[in-house]
Amino acid sequence: MAVQNNGSSKSFVKIPEIKFTKLFINGEFVDSIAGRTFETIDPRTGEIIARIAEGDKEDVDLAVKAARQAFDHGPWPRLPGCERRRIMMKFADLIEENIEELATLDAIDGGKLFGFGMAVDIPSSVETLRYYAGAADKIHGETLKMSRELQAYTLREPIGVVGHITPWNFPSNMFFMKVSPALAAGCTMVVKPAEQTPLSALYYAYLSKLAGIPDGVINVVTGYGPTAGAAICSHMDIDKVSFTGSTEVGRLVMQAAAMSNLKPVSLELGGKSPFMVFDDADVDTATDLALLSTMHNKGELCVAGSRVFVQEGIYDEFVKKLAEKAKTRVVGDPFDPAVRQGPQVDKTQFERVLSYIEHGKREGATLLTGGKPCGERGYYIEPTIFTDVKDDMTIAKEEIFGPVMSLLKFKTIEEVITRANATKYGLAAGIVTNDLNIANTVSRSIRAGVIWINCYFAIDRDCPFGGYKMSGFGKDLGMDALDKYLHVKSVATPIYNSPWL
Known part of the structure; x- marks a missing residue:
């Protein structure tokens, strides 16, 4: 890191x-x-x-x-x-x-x-x-x-x-x-x-x-x-x-x-937004967007796409490239132009994020990257990615508000729609695909206030922003x-x- x-x-x-x-x-x-x-x-x-x-x-x-x-x-x-x-x-x-x-x-x-x-x-x-x-x-x-x-x-x-x-x-x-x-x-x-x-x-x-x-x-x-x-x-x-x-x-x-x-x-x-990557997606683009969806602003995002669902055909390649990119992200002083991720907002949030990382480990998820504080002082946490995450794990259900991503594998469109909607939240969702039929089907099926297709965090003053369900x-x-x-x-x-x- x-x-x-x-x-x-x-x-x-x-x-x-x-x-x-x-x-x-x-x-x-x-x-x-x-x-x-x-x-x-x-x-x-x-x-x-x-x-x-x-x-x-x-x-x-x-x-x-x-x-x-x-x-x-x-x-x-x-x-x-x-x-x-x-x-x-x-x-x-x-x-x-x-x-x-x-x-x-x-x-x-x-x-x-x-x-x-x-x-x-x-x-x-x-x-x-x-x-x-x-x-x-x-x-x-x-x-x-x-x-x-x-x-x-x-x-x-x-x-x-x-x-x-x-x-x-x-x-x-x-x-x-x-x-x-x-x-x-x-x-x-x-x-x-x-x-x-x-x-x-x-x-x-x-x-x-x-x-x-x-x-x-x-x-x-x-x-x-x-x-x-x-x-x-x-x-x-x-x-x-x-x-x-x-x-x-x-x-x-x-x-x-x-x-x-x-x-x-x-x-x-709050939110626990799904980010769904389909087999036809460009893996480089998809991994870049996945990191943006979860790690931007050190993960302190209500719309964080921290439940990353990847279709089985590209899952292994996706995981490999994602890990490589995550390890190159520079964590440090937010005034340094080379830095991509600054500190969590305060000690309380810092400790909260670290406690969720420990939950992930205890519940059987595999730590792919990160998982630790970094630096001698301040509230810095390594970009953290878990694989082998199950839908009922704490890190897959609760809003963490930190740089922690959960990777989940899926087979079919119907399966990922059901799993993506199985949350009390409904703020945002991301879809990465080159198939218009998939994009249309999934975007109409996900119960969330904003859907981003082949992009993420595309918030604009012209576009209404708000949630469904317990996202407000x-x-x-x-x-x-x-x-x-x-x-x-x-x-x-x-x-x-x-x-x-």
Whole structure:
């Protein structure tokens, strides 16, 4: 396993001073009411980056009060769509101007590859913001053809104050997947970023104010899920919650929303996605895609195609080439341009992944590659591949959220469809084949929200993204995402001389 510079003192970029560590409420950075803070940790080294204000229920109350005032009496929901678009475009421009610092924050806070952040994560976040900025002045209702002597039309109005709870694996992307359509719709909001990765969210809050987004429209409360997150979900003055995270926490979010003001909830939850390789596939392409599906972002992917089903005719060749490629992947400091895989986000996740690897060994799977921590400090794990995996093994059933792949052999199309669907999740699936009939048959048969054929992780701002079954409901991205933040109001009036007068 190639290991390079992980946990070393060598730096490939200058780490910026951490500028924003307080809560952002009503356009100002403020301490938490209780004065508590928590540590955000650099997963490259396990060292403290900064102490961040720890928001609690009282701080959420203040943030919601600011968001409610901004929605009920402020300009944002009342601005012409073209004016919201102009401000959102300026916001996007400011992010581009600060791209290196933002990519650095996500690298030191979440262990994400700096080069990928510069080339993909931050630019795609910017384009998501611009995409919804372009939609802000195109939100229209419909004129209805009624069956009686009535004239009617619909209005699409902002839903109100939104609570966004975002995960730690893609802190910038997830911030804008949620905030952008809500802004375009005219909503105000309280954002709780994951406690593991709060730094970029606070920086985005600062840039939003510079762009001219009015005070109270975007509020950021950093803190923990059981306190700040729970307060958002149960708050009587929040009109909608959008959550991305684990299925277990998603249940709690729904319960809290139902027990409060019955607010609508959208959930993008866990996954255990099947990646299916058929005999006619090009093995080089298939192995590259399999590694992408499981090892990208050090396996911290809700869509990870970590159940890799390979048809028996090419199975042996696939395993050989996959092992060769996995052993060449460089694990190390995410600022090193040669590195393909950085550290897991924190010690808890690091230990969780290692425990799953031990489960695989104990339950009889064969360790093909990896399986160990690497480096002297930090939370680095070797890319790990198991063969001889059975469908009922823990590593084949549960979401690991780390660089661990399970290889499973199959014979027929019917068999792999049945086995692929035998999961409580339904977020994504991958298919590698040159046969159009196979691609069509399998893609229509797999119960998942997104299917990728001869590609993987093909997420795009134009394409709705969300799951089936216990992977949640509601769509992020695409124009479908706007629907989550809009009410439809019907208005009817009688036509002159109608019997309704």
